Amino acid sequence: MNVDRSVLRQRAWTGLYSVAAVVVGLVISFAAIGLSGSPIGESIRQLFEGALGSSGQLAATVARMVPLVLVGLGWIVAARSAIFNIGLDGQIIVGGICATATALYVDAPTGVALVLAMAAGIVGGVLWAGIAAMLLARRHVNEIISTLMLSLIAVQILGWLLSGPLKDPSQTRSQTETLPSESFLPYLGNSDVLKWDLPLALLAVVMLSVVLSRSGFGFRMRLVSGNESAAHRAGVRTTRVRVQAFLISGSLAGLVGASLVLGSRTHTTAEGFYEGFGFDGIVVGLLARGSPWGTLPAAFLIAALHQGGGLMQAVLGVPSQLVLFTQGAVVVLVAISDPLTSRIRSRRADARDASGVPLAMGPAGTANVD
């Protein structure tokens, strides 16, 4: 009982800090808008209007949020095993390429074609993350550098494929032919914005939260990220755990690549289809503080910023790149609030010790469990 309450309180605090980080990030960004001479009040109004103004805007925000949830989960799985998968973009691209190629070249009935293309996307993401995972496990290559390099390589491969082998010859733009309708990601119910990737993302949240907090695999991941050498001595095959987490991370990014391609409005794969999703996923994962459920509000927020930022640019001419700046500020603020919470907690504990309460009566050891 006592334990539960302290865990809950800790979660509430981290959640509150995430919200505070976002608020401060927004304040800084609006100050930047003010400095550049645009009206602040009107900008705020347009930001809200664009993100939540009508049911259509809200639906668009949710539609944008869905891939961010999945990429955010991808970041979290890796980060929970102390892997910084900053090359999510590359895994999204390769997933998208594989899904596109499967959709274009494999003839299959409706439904089957979709499943095949989605599976191909996952395979693509796993493959691209797998290269970095193998290099990490076998040759100790820093994954921050390898995943980023692989990302840059993937961008070039995509550019080549779309201007060469996969290009629609009747178009001047670098894009593929229209994908066959059997592989389209269908709309959800009678919505004309939301697609079937929404329930898929929710399912992924539930599954991942169970795996991370209830399964042996999740437990081993916690051991590995907590203290790798201790985990190793306790008999955990640490390298294997990290590789598995890396591959799951890649599979989620690959799935996003597939869903972006198969759910695209134009039904073609064009250059830049992946743009921004990798970055956004990192921000979502960090903002969610490693909690799968946390990706839902975090992704909603980032999606809202993008949608609102779009309207802000259209109406007031405030460059939408400001959203990226806001995200950077949020990441930096989230990074400091982590040690901040632990310091405040330890200061409280110090005060409690000083007040004469026996040490052993504190909520011992609960802080690191989740």
Added chain:
Amino acid sequence: MAPFDESFFFTALVLMTPILLVALGELIAERTGVINVGLEGMMLVGAFFSYWMVTEVDSHVLGLLAGVGAGVAAAAVMALLSINARADQIIVGIGIWILGLGLTSFLFTEVFASRSQIVVSVPDPINIPVLREIPGVGHVLFEQTALVYVAILLVPAVWFVLYRTTWGLAVRAAGDLPAAAATGGLSVRWIRWLGTLCAGALSGAGGAFLALGQVGIFQPEMTAGRGFLALAAVIFGRWSPIGVMGASFLFGASQALQLRLQGLPQVPRSVWIVAGALFVVFALNVLRQTSSGRKRSSWALAIVAAVVVVGALFTTEPSVSLPSQLWIATPYLITIVALAGLSRRGGTPAYLGIPWSAGEDAV
């Protein structure tokens, strides 16, 4: 030797310079114990603010100062958060990267989007008399712009400071055994602050060189991963100034080669020889570290196969033409392969990435 001529090495040195500048800064920072993933963002602010300054006042010196200042400002944020607030260095670094990218793209659109593209003048090369007459190396080494000389001369300077001065000892102690540094009366925080600011200043200079030294324009995301190449160069150079220079030259040369090969109808023989030789070095290095017999024999087989393949390519000289995008990707691939071929032993500062607080017992 078809593509490996004077103008190739000249370009290689030019392309090496931004990577080398940033990597030397990061080398100092990492020796004090701070890893900085945000180099890319710091280069971007350096590039943007130097370019902005030059469009306003038309002075390369002021432009460079603006770039360095912007890099230092970004580094101060990094230092404040990761050293004083003890935030995770890698996450702060990622934040600085996104922040730099967002800030420069935002400001570039805000300031320059309404105007047509301004190409500012590129600084004139400084030709060193007499030395430039030396056949072969004269043009390559002694007709460069100022920052190329600065970058190359910084290598022995950094080496000297790191290994022959008490300052260098303090830097190395802060990264390898901060408790000892603190016991000796040094402020680990202060040393790490200085190291981080060095990385920021040199990243700003590297960014300024990228914008002003070569093309005279700024474009969002123009660094194209060079900050991460610098990070890789520090690892590949095993945290030593000489090694970092070698690594930076490898990355710069691979960019120069890729630019050259894009324009050729076929890959010349000499390139096959160099590629084959590099692969053999790589494979021998892996072989030396592998103990398992089966793996050893397969790597030995790979070396023999490589020699045969290179020999075949050399004699037939087939017309291989890659699309330009794949040529652009090769330096990134070479970076990965270089890190993969690296032997694991030593070099990493023991307390790299670990926050330090004076009150804690670190050992």
